[in-house]
Amino acid sequence: MLDTSVPLLNIRAVSQTYQKGSGEPGLPVLDNISLSICEGEIIGLLGRSGCGKSTLLRIVSGLNRPSKGEVDYLGALVDGPADGVAMVFQSFALFPWLTVLENVEIGLRAKKVAEDESRRRALEAIDLIGLDGFESAYPKELSGGMRQRVGFARALVVHPNILLMDEPFSALDVLTAETLRTDLLDLWVEGRMPIKSILMVTHNIEEAVLMCDRIVVLSSNPGRIAAEIKVDMAHPRNRLDPEFRQLVDHIYALMTKRDDSARREGAFPGLGLGMSLPIVSTNTLAGMMEEVAGEPYNGKADLPALAESLQMEIDDLFPVAETLQLLRFAELVEGDIKLTQAGRRFADSDVDVRKRLFGDHLLAYVPLAQRIRRVLDERPSHHAPATRFREELEDYMSEDYAEATLRSVTTWGRYGELFAYDESSQSFSLENPQ
DSSP states (O other): OOOOSSEEEEEEEEEEEEEOTTSSEEEEEEEEEEEEEETTOEEEEEOOTTSSHHHHHHHHHTSSOOSEEEEEETTEEOOSSOTTEEEEOSSOOOOTTSOHHHHHHHHHHHTTOOHHHHHHHHHHHHHHTTOTTOTTOOGGGSOHHHHHHHHHHHHHTTOOSEEEEESTTTTSOHHHHHHHHHHHHHHHHTTOSSOSEEEEEESOHHHHHHHOSEEEEEOSSSBOEEEEEEOOOOSSOOTTSHHHHHHHHHHHHHHTOOOGGGOBTTBOTTOSTTOOOOOOOHHHHHHHHHHHHSTTTTTEEEHHHHHHHHTOOHHHHHHHHHHHHHTTSEEEETTEEEEOHHHHHHHHSOHHHHHHHHHHHHHHHOHHHHHHHHHHHHSTTOEEEHHHHHHHHTTTSOHHHHHHHHHHHHHHHHHTTSOEEETTTTEEESSSOO
16 A cells, blocks of 8 residues: 655755855855655656756755755655666766666666676666566667666666656657656556656646646746645646646646736836746747738637647746747647737838847837937947946846846847847947848
């Protein structure tokens, strides 16, 4: 019998902040995360890139120490890699000079398990995961899916209580990922895997609903638990089941919900120079508006359906949709994206009208674009170095986010003909705009 009442692992008020290169405290990555993991369940950490999912997984594994809070495993505080916790990585992370058998055995050898016992358990794990016959093959001889199976076998061979998975299917093509995901679920449901619980990181909403018993949704900047959702559907789950689709729609709505407590009239939450912006091309933004404007959506699309038709996951879809919302070309409401009148006009216009419309909205709704244009207008030379704006951004965000934000506004400003940018001198000017 599985004991689902006593947690295998407790995460208590964990926060993580990394120092900047100067040694000063940086922005928090995780803030006050508390979560329990019990026997017999698969828990999914769902969120977009940058929300701290993988950081939390490394803290649970003992590879990272939290800035605040603690993790206890079977009643003992985690201080370094925990015995009984194994991880499957996003990259295959195999030793290319070792065979499949040797890659699977390596964890047991590190634990100084006897050679005969190590060999027996490794062969059992290889057979379990569907790689029987490939024991003597090297990683270069294997497909991506088979390499990840080796990663699973290497984790399972140590008989961990908790298996950690960091987006284990994201590096695979769609069909291979689906096959491996199904095989793993079959082994779990049949009770054939020598583990008690799984904690997995994903940014794929359907994958989370398909696999998990509980889904923990993390917000971003910093990562906080925005919601914890219990999934009561029995395995195997059908993606076309109305209950399945309803839950997917609910999570999309949850992840695109605006924070009303942070809103103010006529503005978006966090809007200002302190708002980091994603790198999204104007071609992608235009393509999204054209897609939503056309058949069968006619200006309003269900995000899950749009994601499926465009083959986009949330890390690709959300930044585009939210940028359109920021620029007032679209609105996100309860898991739907709806073009505004300006968005419809953009989709129906020629290139010159599109560029003028985009430039007008960029100036109206993106403070960094306003700042760059105002500085250029006020200076007699109508030139300004990029470092002047990059350093200002770094007062609000990390260097990487500052660089990405400036790159985005530079691309958008060029498209809207608000200003020019010279890469060689890394400076803005008003030479091109009329």
